[in-house]
Amino acid sequence: MVTKLNSKAMIFIIPLLIFLPVVLLLFFRLNQPAQVAINTATNQPLPAFELANLENDNITMSNKDLPNETFLLNFWGSWCIACSREHPFLMSLKDEGIKIVGVNYKDAPELAKQYLQDEGNPYLFNMKDEDGDLGIDLGLTGAPETFVVDDKGIIKQHIAGEITSKKWTTSIEPCLTALQQSDENQIEQVCQ
Amino acid sequence: MKRFFNIFTYLFFTLAMISLNSQTYSAIDVYQFDSAEQEAQYQSLIAELRCPKCQNQNIASSNSLISQDLKRKTYELVKQGKSDTQIRDYMQSRYGDFISYKPPVRPHTYLLWYLPPVLLVLALAIWFWLVRLKSVDNKNADIVVDKQSELNIKEKQQLKDILNQYDKPDGI
Numbered sequence A: 001m002v003t004k005l006n007s008k009a010m011i012f013i014i015p016l017l018i019f020l021p022v023v024l025l026l027f028f029r030l031n032q033p034a035q036v037a038i039n040t041a042t043n044q045p046l047p048a049f050e051l052a053n054l055e056n057d058n059i060t061m062s063n064k065d066l067p068n069e070t071f072l073l074n075f076w077g078s079w080c081i082a083c084s085r086e087h088p089f090l091m092s093l094k095d096e097g098i099k100i101v102g103v104n105y106k107d108a109p110e111l112a113k114q115y116l117q118d119e120g121n122p123y124l125f126n127m128k129d130e131d132g133d134l135g136i137d138l139g140l141t142g143a144p145e146t147f148v149v150d151d152k153g154i155i156k157q158h159i160a161g162e163i164t165s166k167k168w169t170t171s172i173e174p175c176l177t178a179l180q181q182s183d184e185n186q187i188e189q190v191c192q
Numbered sequence B: 001m002k003r004f005f006n007i008f009t010y011l012f013f014t015l016a017m018i019s020l021n022s023q024t025y026s027a028i029d030v031y032q033f034d035s036a037e038q039e040a041q042y043q044s045l046i047a048e049l050r051c052p053k054c055q056n057q058n059i060a061s062s063n064s065l066i067s068q069d070l071k072r073k074t075y076e077l078v079k080q081g082k083s084d085t086q087i088r089d090y091m092q093s094r095y096g097d098f099i100s101y102k103p104p105v106r107p108h109t110y111l112l113w114y115l116p117p118v119l120l121v122l123a124l125a126i127w128f129w130l131v132r133l134k135s136v137d138n139k140n141a142d143i144v145v146d147k148q149s150e151l152n153i154k155e156k157q158q159l160k161d162i163l164n165q166y167d168k169p170d171g172i
Helices: A002-029 A081-095 A109-119 A133-137 A165-181 A184-190 B002-025 B036-048 B065-079 B084-095 B107-149 B153-167
Strands: A050-052 A060-062 A071-076 A100-105 A126-129 A145-149 A155-160
Touching (some): B036 B065, B036 B084
Parallel strands (some): A071 A100
16 A cells, blocks of 8 residues: 555656756746857957958958957948947947957948948958858857957957947956956956 | 638648748758769758757758858868768867757767666656556455455355256256
């Protein structure tokens, strides 16, 4: 009688014991970002590239044309709605003296140039990644995406989606400050 | 009326199948391959690689910009004669384990690979155990019934008398 009761109780208890961790796991995933952060490029040197300048097809830009200081590498396109939302913030960053290099991603050059004329140009220069190869090399998932690159050409941060003032104050600005101070521990902590 | 309903049902399912078909094949790109093997390799790889921008979708069924790019890259690498492993490594080095629906077996993916078979074995073991418990219970129950059905000497005699009474030929 006792074993019968036990086995009957077990039929309910065992699935419950399996179900409970699943419930806990899902509960703690609530309100967490669902997008998987791809950060394989971080702490790696910027891959070698040769891309045409947006303003002049005859000029080829490569790694040696990049600034010798910390800068932002911003992927954008005139077709991308989130990029135009991000644009005013990039303009304000330019005013603050932040160096931004633009990668015009899978775009029509005429539309891109028109876009910069209309909205303002926050970039030091722009290169065209028409087939998206540099994007793939950096583990890009779309536009806008931004990379923080240090003075040695090492990628320190991969920001998916648009740069908002919240993202700027909570993660990007602290990373730039740490890079400026060359504080290795701090860099590891805040640049992720 | 019934006929009209039949025609309507037929049309509905035909349209449903067509729309399903176009959805499945809308993402197929036109690429030229050197051999059927290369095409098969390409098809199996784009089915295995995952769109990094999407919610749980492979690049074969996704039309997002990045999926189109990754398909093109896969095609280029296949055409260059790269092996499945080389192409997987190429994607994995850029997009991490996330890029493949078949992540490599490593210490931090052990749980992913080995938990399901372990759970299956555990479930089977529990099932066998429960079945055994039940059969032992049934055996015990049979013994109890047998003991109860045993007749004492007086009852046996009574039963014999009753049977004899009815077994007598009716004299016809």
